[in-house]
Amino acid sequence: MEKTVLMKGNEAIAEAAIRAGCKVYFGYPITPQNEIPEYMAANLGKAGGTFVQTESELASISMLYGAGGTGERAMTSSSSIGIALMQEGISFMAGAQVPGVIVNMNRGGPGLGGIQASQGDYFQATKGGGNGDYYTLCLAPESIQEACDLVQLLFDLAQKYRQPVMMLGDGMIGQMMEPVCIKEPEQKEYDLSWATRGWDGVSRERAIINSHYPNPDDMVIQNGILQEKYRQMEAEEVRYEEYMCEDAETIMVAWGTVARICKSAIKSLRNQGVKAGLIRPISLYPFPYAILEEYAKKDQVKRFLTVEMCAGQMVEDVIIGTKSLKPIERLNKLGMMSHTPKEIADYVIELEAAEKEGK
Amino acid sequence: MEKLFTKTTALTDKPFHYCPGCTHGIIHRLVAESIEELGLKDKAIGLAPVGCAVFANEYFNVDMQTTSHGRSPAIATGIKRALPDRIVFTYQGDGDLASIGCGEVNHAAVRGEKITTIFINNAIYGMTGGQAAPTTLLGQKTTTTPYGKDGDANGYPMKVCEMLAAHEGAYYLERVALWDTAHIIKAKKAIKKAFQYQAEGKGYCLIEVLGTCPTNWGCSPLEAFEWQKENMLPMYPLGVFKDKGGEE
Amino acid sequence: MIRLTINEELCKGCGLCVNACPKDLLRISTTKENAKSYNPAEMTNMEECIGCKSCALTCPDVCIEIVKE
Numbered sequence: 001m002e003k004t005v006l007m008k009g010n011e012a013i014a015e016a017a018i019r020a021g022c023k024v025y026f027g028y029p030i031t032p033q034n035e036i037p038e039y040m041a042a043n044l045g046k047a048g049g050t051f052v053q054t055e056s057e058l059a060s061i062s063m064l065y066g067a068g069g070t071g072e073r074a075m076t077s078s079s080s081i082g083i084a085l086m087q088e089g090i091s092f093m094a095g096a097q098v099p100g101v102i103v104n105m106n107r108g109g110p111g112l113g114g115i116q117a118s119q120g121d122y123f124q125a126t127k128g129g130g131n132g133d134y135y136t137l138c139l140a141p142e143s144i145q146e147a148c149d150l151v152q153l154l155f156d157l158a159q160k161y162r163q164p165v166m167m168l169g170d171g172m173i174g175q176m177m178e179p180v181c182i183k184e185p186e187q188k189e190y191d192l193s194w195a196t197r198g199w200d201g202v203s204r205e206r207a208i209i210n211s212h213y214p215n216p217d218d219m220v221i222q223n224g225i226l227q228e229k230y231r232q233m234e235a236e237e238v239r240y241e242e243y244m245c246e247d248a249e250t251i252m253v254a255w256g257t258v259a260r261i262c263k264s265a266i267k268s269l270r271n272q273g274v275k276a277g278l279i280r281p282i283s284l285y286p287f288p289y290a291i292l293e294e295y296a297k298k299d300q301v302k303r304f305l306t307v308e309m310c311a312g313q314m315v316e317d318v319i320i321g322t323k324s325l326k327p328i329e330r331l332n333k334l335g336m337m338s339h340t341p342k343e344i345a346d347y348v349i350e351l352e353a354a355e356k357e358g359k
Numbered sequence: 360m361e362k363l364f365t366k367t368t369a370l371t372d373k374p375f376h377y378c379p380g381c382t383h384g385i386i387h388r389l390v391a392e393s394i395e396e397l398g399l400k401d402k403a404i405g406l407a408p409v410g411c412a413v414f415a416n417e418y419f420n421v422d423m424q425t426t427s428h429g430r431s432p433a434i435a436t437g438i439k440r441a442l443p444d445r446i447v448f449t450y451q452g453d454g455d456l457a458s459i460g461c462g463e464v465n466h467a468a469v470r471g472e473k474i475t476t477i478f479i480n481n482a483i484y485g486m487t488g489g490q491a492a493p494t495t496l497l498g499q500k501t502t503t504t505p506y507g508k509d510g511d512a513n514g515y516p517m518k519v520c521e522m523l524a525a526h527e528g529a530y531y532l533e534r535v536a537l538w539d540t541a542h543i544i545k546a547k548k549a550i551k552k553a554f555q556y557q558a559e560g561k562g563y564c565l566i567e568v569l570g571t572c573p574t575n576w577g578c579s580p581l582e583a584f585e586w587q588k589e590n591m592l593p594m595y596p597l598g599v600f601k602d603k604g605g606e607e
Numbered sequence: 608m609i610r611l612t613i614n615e616e617l618c619k620g621c622g623l624c625v626n627a628c629p630k631d632l633l634r635i636s637t638t639k640e641n642a643k644s645y646n647p648a649e650m651t652n653m654e655e656c657i658g659c660k661s662c663a664l665t666c667p668d669v670c671i672e673i674v675k676e
Binding site for chain 3: 360361362363364365366370374375377378379380381382383384385388537539540543544573579580581
């Protein structure tokens with residue numbers, strides 16, 4: 001039944017998760033992601049799964065911890081503030097190596113903020129918002145189709161690495177309607193001998209899901225295991241898109257829906273003879289540092305322009321990636337305001353003009 | 360050669376780290392024996408709290424998860440909803456359940472989750488060195504109520520069984536004690552009954568066990584039971600607060 | 608014949624079994640000391656033991672085993 005239909009982002013993501021074999025989903029109401037729990041409430045049971053509305057996002061992530069600890073495919077979702085409440089649980093999942101999919105529809109902040117799209121959760125998502133040394137594998141879609149594909153991929157990445165994984169969307173991804181073709185992926189089998197599923201005493205070791213290591217020697221080993229996983233992710237799970245970069249002199253760097261606005265600006269610039277391109281990180285962690293360095297070393301590249309719907313967070317990773325070999329300009333929008341293609345294009349033309357004057 | 364009494368196989372060989380005379384050890388045995396006697400060992404998944412019993416994953420000889428402070432009723436919900444035919448139990452102290460985890464335990468009862476909670480009320484925070492818990496009694500001295508707990512300043516003792524009894528989803532709630540053999544046997548019956556109800560797919564069951572903390576109460580194990588009978592019993596009367604399956 | 612054994616290495620000398628024994632047959636040893644330097648409990652008169660299990664039921668460290676030969 002893989003045909004193209006017009007669907008709202010949140011609902012499409014929920015349907016995609018169901019088709020990826022999501023068995024249990026735990027959710028709490030918070031705009032702009034409400035349609036995910038609503039869709040799950042109406043449809044997960046019919047697909048043989050179980051929906052639970054929780055008393056708080058603390059409970060949601062705790063339930064994900066428990067369910068993930070059994071090896072069953074489990075998911076939760078929320079928005080910014082709810083994800084903030086989940087940080088303790090995410091850190092526990094990382095420490096105890098528990099798989100689970102978390103969807104964050106980023107809204108305005110800090111604090112109660114607003115319900116429209118923003119990208120202000122980048123640091124929280126990619127630099128480990130909870131306690132201790134850990135990273136959360138984090139993928140960011142720019143469209144509803146990609147959101148569906150990525151959430152299905154995340155179920156496998158969660159099992160592959162036995163850890164919490166996140167899809168970082170925003171209010172637009174959640175609320176837009178777009179044509180989408182939701183796949184029915186084949187579900188890989190994973191070894192579950194580590195999972196707490198009830199122990200017959202003989203067939204395997206007793207399973208213990210645990211992040212508590214009071215003895216420093218044990219903690220060194222445990223931390224080492226996690227760090228090895230992060231190196232593996234950095235080697236195998238980097239994903240990005242290069243858009244019109246071959247001859248680009250100005251390279252924009254943007255993620256999520258903002259990247260689509262940049263693409264429109266690039267088309268308009270190209271029509272005006274200005275060579276602009278875009279590198280779009282899809283994996284926010286592991287971040288695509290290498291490709292940025294590669295372009296930073298190209299003579300044709302005069303500058304980078306980071307475009308973000310926040311005060312500038314991803315830009316720090318761009319500085320790391322490009323090693324500041326080229327100037328890094330910023331075009332940030334605060335307060336859930338989004339850029340227009342014209343604003344971005346005009347800014348690049350301004351930069352070009354300033355550069356000619358400067359000579 | 361008949362074995363009148365021997366250690367249950369539902370406990371590992373790991374010696375308990377608990378202080379001399381601490382009732383956690385007794386309760387661990389009652390829980391483990393109940394699981395073994397009901398033939399539930401291979402389906403049981405237990406949750407260790409944050410508190411003195413944080414090492415319970417080394418003691419219960421079943422699949423275990425350690426938890427974040429206060430969250431085990433929600434974590435247990437996640438396990439039970441993912442694997443509905445397993446036997447899932449939380450083991451929690453009064454800091455874990457009545458303080459930081461109060462939201463979770465209430466909503467597990469409100470939802471009638473088919474899990475079992477063993478709740479140890481010893482009126483103090485043990486692991487962290489004797490601070491006041493929500494169940495600390497008025498006038499009781501702790502490291503955070505050094506002049507005696509004052510209702511006005513520190514709040515009033517929290518009655519968990521009575522609180523949860525208001526929830527329709529709660530199926531069986533009983534408060535028990537351990538200060539003599541008769542009470543220990545009665546406590547075992549209650550704990551075993553709670554697991555039996557879970558095996559039958561009934562609703563949320565919680566057994567509140569009055570525990571002692573000789574170290575932080577600053578008395579001997581025996582004196583602790585005496586103090587408990589005199590001071591805790593009046594505030595925390597024993598008995599069944601709800602039993603939908605009983606002959607109420 | 609009832610035979611009761613106390614795992615002296617696990618015993619922490621808490622005294623609860625001594626109090627629980629209806630026939631006062633147990634006491635905290637004043638001579639023995641285990642690796643953790645606790646004085647463990649000990650049986651003073653095995654013949655008198657009636658196998659009521661009170662001691663074993665109250666032991667917080669599950670140190671006591673009772674068999675009937």
